[in-house]
Amino acid sequence: MNPEPQQSLPITAEAEPQAGRTAVPVWLIVLLFLMLYWGMVYFDSHGGWFNEQVYAPYRNFQEVEAWQPVTGAPGLAQLGKLVYNKPTCVACHQADGKGTAGQFPSLVQSEWVQEPEPGRIIRAVLYGISGPFQFKGQSFNGAMVPWKDALTDEEIAAVLTYVRTNPEWGNKAPEVKPERVKQVREKTKGRNQPFSQEELLKVSPAD
């Protein structure tokens, strides 16, 4: 048997202590509110607003978005690939740029595409082409539709940059800036006719 523990305790005559009522100290209230504030700030900056795309170390969706890698070097060629495959150019010139023999000319290493100055090719894309046409020694007699209303200056510049700089096609012409397209568009304002080969050859590429 265990000894009775009560027997070993000293018996005191004092009354049992009782809890009184005291006001909560002001510093404790202040401390609690400070901690609450800190907690909210911490939650605010680390919670990611419960977005499933946001894990530490990112704090919000915009931050995750901002860190996405931009692939490929120039942005214009990237946009141009999207425009090309919208479908715009891809419908006739095909995804590989080779077109259809006898119907739609190939853009791959074409002399028209790779002119150092893009004056002629911008006009061709803006207003289209009609009539007989010599392309890399082959003659075509098709029509190219105008894109001046369907595409913006930036989109035309992008798609031309994509076509002219595409390494897979072996094209190494310089890129086309949106300002250049704007400049050509303003110079040829009022035109509604597609270009023929003779007309295009009369235009200076630098114009």
Place this chain on the structure above:
Amino acid sequence: MNYGPLVFLAAFFALASSWCGFVLTPQLQIGRLQQTNTVGGAGIAYPIARPGLAHQGLDVYRANGCAYCHSQQVGQTGTVLDIALTDAGTNQATTVAALLKLAESATNQPSALTMLPSFQPGSSNAITESILGGLPKAFFRSTTREAANAAAKALNSTSAKVQLWVVPVGPDITRGWGGRRTVAEDYLFDTPVMPGSQRVGPDLANVGTRLPDANWHLLHLYAPRLEVKASTMPPYRFLFEKRKIGRRPSPGALSLSGNLAPGPGYEIVPRPEAKALTAYLISLHADAPLFDAPISVLAPAGAPASTNAPAVPGAASTNAPPTNAPAK
């Protein structure tokens, strides 16, 4: 004592709030997680379900308690941008001058620039070559996109071509345990998930990328110190079988020598469990570039930046979030 209802309510709310925090909120966040697409270029489906043998290997991994010593979760403390030169351009002297100018303002100089001070405008081609050789090469590291863009702009104004590489940083990544932190998608097809909690051994989140050789893993399981000198891992010899060589040695037999050799006329062959575990280990590749874990994956040298694959809507290296991104 008539506090029964109060005690009940207090207990109920305490448990309910923790249930909301630990069960309901994660379920709402990632409970409906689906297979997504990698971002930046390829845009292939991720994760891909493990092939059959690797799937069985998960059970072996679990049964042998690998998760007690190996974690499968890589942490990351931040992300930085590396400014890399992909093409030195035609006028290399201008490029190096622009690099020098940037190096003056840069706080932490990367090792690629240690040769820079010795460069003089008229100095020899060998020094220019040592700086600009081996492109693409990262030259500067910056922690904000604004600073990186400014540096890239300064270099782009020369004839050089510049790329910005998104590089996750953190102790785990410095140890070489992965290219990026692990995210929920990495475990999507694993039941149960084996993230582990202790790191007696190295993290295994992308061991399949680090050590893709099945033979290495088999030898390592049989005798860890054969492969890693100071390994504290116990040998898992019961996953192997010692048997008499038949007419000719088995193709899968381990090549052991010295006192590990099984003796003349015998060979050590892995049991199916060892093969499954190995298949599982080499299927661990938690390093795909995902929207919620951005990282630049560099194309192999010589490959063009943009491919001419048939048009896949949205896959043409846009920065569009994958399918399960929230609508903004």
